[in-house]
Amino acid sequence: MKSLKRILLSALFFSSIFATSVYADERWYVSATANGMAGNYSDSELRDRFYSASAWLNVDYLDYYSVALAYNNLRINFKGADAGEFDTGRFDITQDAFAGRFQYYFYNDTLAGKITTQLVAHSITNDARAAVAADAIIIIAPKLAYMSYEKDLAMGLEYAWSDYSNNRSFIIQQLTPSIGFGFNQNNDWIQIKAYLITSSDKKLSQNEDSLASASIKWQHWFNPGPVFAAHNLFIDVLAGERIFAVDNESFSVYNLEDVQQGSVLLGLGWRPGEDFDITAIAGVEKYNTYNREYLYISLSKHW
Amino acid sequence: MSSTKITTILFLFFISFTCYAGDTMWKQSQRFEEKGDYEQAASAIEHAASTDNEYAVLRYAYLKYKQGEYNDSIEYYNKAIKLNAKSLDAKLGITLPYIAQGRWRQVKVYTRQVLTKSDWDYTAHERLMMAEDGDKKWHSLGRHSGKLTTIYPTDATTLAYHARAKARLGNTPVASAAYKKVLMREPDHAEANEYLENN
Numbered sequence: 001m002k003s004l005k006r007i008l009l010s011a012l013f014f015s016s017i018f019a020t021s022v023y024a025d026e027r028w029y030v031s032a033t034a035n036g037m038a039g040n041y042s043d044s045e046l047r048d049r050f051y052s053a054s055a056w057l058n059v060d061y062l063d064y065y066s067v068a069l070a071y072n073n074l075r076i077n078f079k080g081a082d083a084g085e086f087d088t089g090r091f092d093i094t095q096d097a098f099a100g101r102f103q104y105y106f107y108n109d110t111l112a113g114k115i116t117t118q119l120v121a122h123s124i125t126n127d128a129r130a131a132v133a134a135d136a137i138i139i140i141a142p143k144l145a146y147m148s149y150e151k152d153l154a155m156g157l158e159y160a161w162s163d164y165s166n167n168r169s170f171i172i173q174q175l176t177p178s179i180g181f182g183f184n185q186n187n188d189w190i191q192i193k194a195y196l197i198t199s200s201d202k203k204l205s206q207n208e209d210s211l212a213s214a215s216i217k218w219q220h221w222f223n224p225g226p227v228f229a230a231h232n233l234f235i236d237v238l239a240g241e242r243i244f245a246v247d248n249e250s251f252s253v254y255n256l257e258d259v260q261q262g263s264v265l266l267g268l269g270w271r272p273g274e275d276f277d278i279t280a281i282a283g284v285e286k287y288n289t290y291n292r293e294y295l296y297i298s299l300s301k302h303w
Numbered sequence: 304m305s306s307t308k309i310t311t312i313l314f315l316f317f318i319s320f321t322c323y324a325g326d327t328m329w330k331q332s333q334r335f336e337e338k339g340d341y342e343q344a345a346s347a348i349e350h351a352a353s354t355d356n357e358y359a360v361l362r363y364a365y366l367k368y369k370q371g372e373y374n375d376s377i378e379y380y381n382k383a384i385k386l387n388a389k390s391l392d393a394k395l396g397i398t399l400p401y402i403a404q405g406r407w408r409q410v411k412v413y414t415r416q417v418l419t420k421s422d423w424d425y426t427a428h429e430r431l432m433m434a435e436d437g438d439k440k441w442h443s444l445g446r447h448s449g450k451l452t453t454i455y456p457t458d459a460t461t462l463a464y465h466a467r468a469k470a471r472l473g474n475t476p477v478a479s480a481a482y483k484k485v486l487m488r489e490p491d492h493a494e495a496n497e498y499l500e501n502n
Contacts, residue, residue, distance in 0.1 A: 026412060062408045107404050111371050114404070131310040149405050274442040 029060040030303045031273040039294025048079045068101040070251040095126035120141040120248045136166035154180040160246040171200040173245040191217045195242045211241025231271040238263040259288040275302040339343040341369040357386050373400035391417050398430045410434040432464045459488035
């Protein structure tokens with residue numbers, strides 16, 4: 001656990017030095033992203049608000065391989081911070097999450113597309129006292145993906161193995177098949193993704209040993225946008241149930257939440273300069289015992 | 304007839320046969336290419352391409368590209384670059400399979416290498432614009448195509464890229480003016496007609 005965290009930290013440090021020294025080379029492409037998220041829990045007896053901040057660094061060598069590192073700090077505040085001895089604020093949680101991603105690309109003329117092999121590793125620690133077996137986590141997630149040369153068809157299959165075994169043996173496995181296709185001269189993209197999750201111990205996963213959910217995301221690129229001069233707009237809807245889900249597009253792990261029963265989000269993206277992106281998202285997530293509403297903003301700079 | 308004479312005759316016969324076979328190889332390859340049979344056209348020169356014959360390697364790479372075997376094409380263009388690192392033919396050639404695979408970063412690397420040797424090489428500029436377009440780098444494409452329209456003022460392709468970049472950046476007046484110039488050069492240009500009908 002500590003060794004994985006140490007590796008990810010060292011990689012983050014060295015890659016940041018490496019990235020700043022090589023970004024001018026046209027063979028190396030570097031992106032840095034900072035994002036923040038804030039929200040509140042409605043209809044919850046205990047949970048009040050949450051705040052999250054992340055930094056990602058991505059380095060590509062042409063279109064051969066890519067390395068990304070991410071750090072996230074999350075704080076969940078519980079209600080009744082001034083309630084003395086019965087102060088549920090004592091349950092406030094602070095979490096540090098590190099993630100690393102490696103992608104290697106192949107180009108297959110028979111399939112007329114790009115094959116991506118991906119491996120993501122997460123190391124997460126927190127000071128949760130109430131959360132069951134969720135305070136020290138390692139996740140390993142390999143993925144195989146295909147994108148046609150025309151960039152109008154994509155398929156992927158990801159497997160995530162989440163080890164919550166710091167207290168007792170508890171493994172979550174997730175299979176995530178996905179398909180996406182572009183239309184309207186690729187100005188529109190639809191992606192459908194399924195989350196198939198199994199738990200090794202249903203007592204530790206809210207009496208659920210197998211959950212399934214699916215999401216559909218529509219993204220449209222403007223030419224340019226009628227909505228606040230936006231560059232793109234996207235809507236993502238999730239239906240079904242999932243717990244301890246892993247979403248490696250955003251390096252997100254839902255390890256501190258209950259059974260999610262759906263979500264909807266609306267996002268807008270801007271590109272004020274060729275090498276600068278801004279993304280804003282408003283979303284609502286429904287859980288079995290509460291709802292979570294949030295706002296998210298992300299700033300990315302590309303070199 | 305002495306054995307020396309027989310040997311000489313046989314030697315000349317084989318030499319002439321070899322020369323004839325060489326001529327036939329190129330002719331055969333070109334005839335197959337004219338018929339659109341790129342596989343046979345490549346097979347005809349496959350042996351020569353396996354040697355250090357630079358022309359055979361370049362031609363074989365091109366014929367592999369025409370067959371849709373882009374990885375093989377890239378391999379042979381790389382071989383041609385190793386044989387002759389100054390070859391602009393090879394550096395322009397290798398952009399063809401990279402364009403087909405949508406690998407715009409590679410296209411930029413090789414077209415820029417050509418442009419450092421030959422500032423206003425039209426093919427290199429055209430393929431670099433293609434890469435900027437494929438990568439949706441509208442600011443770069445707008446600046447790049449804008450400079451090129453002064454160098455190649457009659458060229459409709461450059462004007463169309465300029466118009467597209469300005470349209471994507473929301474600069475309708477400049478995009479419309481550029482598309483009108485495209486139509487002066489190519490009255491049936493579909494993209495220009497469609498844009499001007501809608502704007």
